[in-house]
Amino acid sequence: MTNVGSFALDAGSLFLAYGILASVVGLVRWDRRFLASARGAGLAVALALAVASLWLWHLLLVSDFRYAYVVQETNLTLPLLYKVAAFWSGFSGSLLLWSLLLALYMGYHLVFPRPEARPLLPVVTLVFFVVVGFFLFLLDTQANPFAPAPPGIVDGQGLNPLLQYPEMAIHPVLLYAGFTGMTVPFAFAMATLWRGKPGQEWLWLTRRTTLVAWLFLTAGIVLGAHWSYRVLGWGGYWAWDPVENASFLPWLTATAFLHSAIVEERRGSMRGWNVILVLVTFLLTLFGTFLTRSGIVTSIHAFTNTSVWPYFLFFLGSMTLASCSMLAVRWRTLGDRPVSGSWLSKETSFVFNNVLLLGATLAILWGTLYPLVSEAVLGATITAGTSYFNTVFAPIALALVLFMGICPELPWQEGELPALLRGLAPSGLVGLVVAGGVLGLSKEVPASVAIGVTAFSFATMVRAYGLAIRRRRAAFPGEGWLPALFQAVAVNRRRYGGYLVHIGILILTLGIIGTQVFQVSRTVTLRPGSEVSVGAASIRLEGLGNRFLGPYPSRYAVLSVRAPGGSATLQPSLIDYPFQNTPTGRPAIWSTPWADVYTVLSGTSGQEATFLLIVNPLVSWIWFGALVTVIGVFVALGHGRRQEALEAEARLAAL
Amino acid sequence: MTLLMEFSLVLVGLIAILLPFWPGTPPHDGDVS
Numbered sequence: 290m291t292n293v294g295s296f297a298l299d300a301g302s303l304f305l306a307y308g309i310l311a312s313v314v315g316l317v318r319w320d321r322r323f324l325a326s327a328r329g330a331g332l333a334v335a336l337a338l339a340v341a342s343l344w345l346w347h348l349l350l351v352s353d354f355r356y357a358y359v360v361q362e363t364n365l366t367l368p369l370l371y372k373v374a375a376f377w378s379g380f381s382g383s384l385l386l387w388s389l390l391l392a393l394y395m396g397y398h399l400v401f402p403r404p405e406a407r408p409l410l411p412v413v414t415l416v417f418f419v420v421v422g423f424f425l426f427l428l429d430t431q432a433n434p435f436a437p438a439p440p441g442i443v444d445g446q447g448l449n450p451l452l453q454y455p456e457m458a459i460h461p462v463l464l465y466a467g468f469t470g471m472t473v474p475f476a477f478a479m480a481t482l483w484r485g486k487p488g489q490e491w492l493w494l495t496r497r498t499t500l501v502a503w504l505f506l507t508a509g510i511v512l513g514a515h516w517s518y519r520v521l522g523w524g525g526y527w528a529w530d531p532v533e534n535a536s537f538l539p540w541l542t543a544t545a546f547l548h549s550a551i552v553e554e555r556r557g558s559m560r561g562w563n564v565i566l567v568l569v570t571f572l573l574t575l576f577g578t579f580l581t582r583s584g585i586v587t588s589i590h591a592f593t594n595t596s597v598w599p600y601f602l603f604f605l606g607s608m609t610l611a612s613c614s615m616l617a618v619r620w621r622t623l624g625d626r627p628v629s630g631s632w633l634s635k636e637t638s639f640v641f642n643n644v645l646l647l648g649a650t651l652a653i654l655w656g657t658l659y660p661l662v663s664e665a666v667l668g669a670t671i672t673a674g675t676s677y678f679n680t681v682f683a684p685i686a687l688a689l690v691l692f693m694g695i696c697p698e699l700p701w702q703e704g705e706l707p708a709l710l711r712g713l714a715p716s717g718l719v720g721l722v723v724a725g726g727v728l729g730l731s732k733e734v735p736a737s738v739a740i741g742v743t744a745f746s747f748a749t750m751v752r753a754y755g756l757a758i759r760r761r762r763a764a765f766p767g768e769g770w771l772p773a774l775f776q777a778v779a780v781n782r783r784r785y786g787g788y789l790v791h792i793g794i795l796i797l798t799l800g801i802i803g804t805q806v807f808q809v810s811r812t813v814t815l816r817p818g819s820e821v822s823v824g825a826a827s828i829r830l831e832g833l834g835n836r837f838l839g840p841y842p843s844r845y846a847v848l849s850v851r852a853p854g855g856s857a858t859l860q861p862s863l864i865d866y867p868f869q870n871t872p873t874g875r876p877a878i879w880s881t882p883w884a885d886v887y888t889v890l891s892g893t894s895g896q897e898a899t900f901l902l903i904v905n906p907l908v909s910w911i912w913f914g915a916l917v918t919v920i921g922v923f924v925a926l927g928h929g930r931r932q933e934a935l936e937a938e939a940r941l942a943a944l
Numbered sequence: 945m946t947l948l949m950e951f952s953l954v955l956v957g958l959i960a961i962l963l964p965f966w967p968g969t970p971p972h973d974g975d976v977s
Contacts, residue, residue, distance in 0.1 A: 291950075293946045293950060296950050297950075297953060300953055304961070307961060321964075322964045323964075325963075325964035326962070326963075327961075329957075329959075329960030330957075330960065332960050333957030333958075333960045333961060336953060336956060336957065337953060340953050
């Protein structure tokens, strides 16, 4: 058989090896022809990976069981969507997706370079070659998705049924696009360090590319949480599992960078810190991949391949060493200025924001690595439980939310307390009233404080929009409220896009508080006709039955649910998947804006059935908040870059 | 068919890396530091 996939991977590796050579020769001799040739090699590598990927999709779609990967991940009855998604459901396929996305990012920046990016491209290309090269090496030597299967196989093993859910087709792609996207700002940062004397251009390039990757990472993380909630049947959406933490760590440092970048843009300080954040974010994406793909920390939903961990460790070590060396050698060329704001200034609040985000990163990293540390020191593997993460993260998150509300009211350089208090008074009043209301209704003090703080910050954001509309209408009398809003946002899309992201995060935060504090859950055994109440909902078992869900036999229950908002009929199932010893519960959920009624059939015995019944308040707000966040990023990304550049240069010149 | 794909991949790749050495190809304006 002709193996186009393996051929393309080999060709890609050769082009890449040549690309590294041409880059080095071009950079050392500053020879334009070699540098241009290296860029050509970059495009050739991207093309080779695209061909390999299309070939893998072809094999999966035509069910070519001569290939081991097709046998492992699909079977003849698998629906088309999941044959497409099987590309990234296994270890070697996910490595190929990783390489493909990296190559596409590289190809995009080579074909459509921004004018200010052009001088950085030679080193950017070289950095991409090194990172793509590592994954190509793994694909060629450790996990080839085009490896042959034993002869005579007529059907495959099929995709893990838990992954057969539409979101699972897109979640890994978004997550990986987020992870690999962090390589772009890393490459620009390394190129900036190499070149020295960075101007504003490094900041636009790294901030914008980080924001794109952040968008994908956010969407990927939330979709993963949503899948976990809708499919896994435990009633939660985030378990502080190592895989989840691995995606959250670079998200935190990238978020820190997106904020501290504003300080550099406006005040010219924190440049060195920003470079460090960009480097650390990239290293954390590698570290997370190492952690979850190596099998060193066990996780419920990561596929592991224990043979690759030495390579990952070596590569992670090399990249850390390269980053640190580059930083040490070129630190002086950055031309950093010290942060010069008073205690009551935007500068200081951004520094606090960064300290909190980095604190959260370290705390979560410690908790994730604790099983390893405890094994090394105590000789026993002790896992940091959910309570550790919740206890550590909740106060940090609350402080971040508080700063979200205070920062927009602070001026740059030096603010005055009376003016700050006047500015915060309306939002503070909203926060106090909401906190008082929640306390009166629930008697939960921590939750009331958390919801009050969130409402306070929410009010600040709404007030910022209100002020923008008022200013616009003062300048253009007679303009309607809505046109004034759109015009005000259009003039400064980045600021108001950012505020919309904050509004999204605040809505999401309320959803998290609602589910964490006010969730009510019961495990009950019911007979047909019997009724039970969970929180404000009454749930009655109408009957039990058997049916097929797709190709899988299942037992199901009919539950009628009555709640203050209306009534619904739910049919949770217990599905017998092949290759699994025990049936798996597929939850049935009644979602309303105020609460979800979440039902899981855990087991049946004769005419009796056992259920996990949960009332999850405000859980829909998490998904809605994430959607608002994504829209906010799109608004912010639309900001005119030329205008931004001129504004920034003018501001810095005036300092 | 598969042979054609492999051949095209190599051909396009070689053109991409060799083109800058072709006499008369204008240098890329981004190479100037």
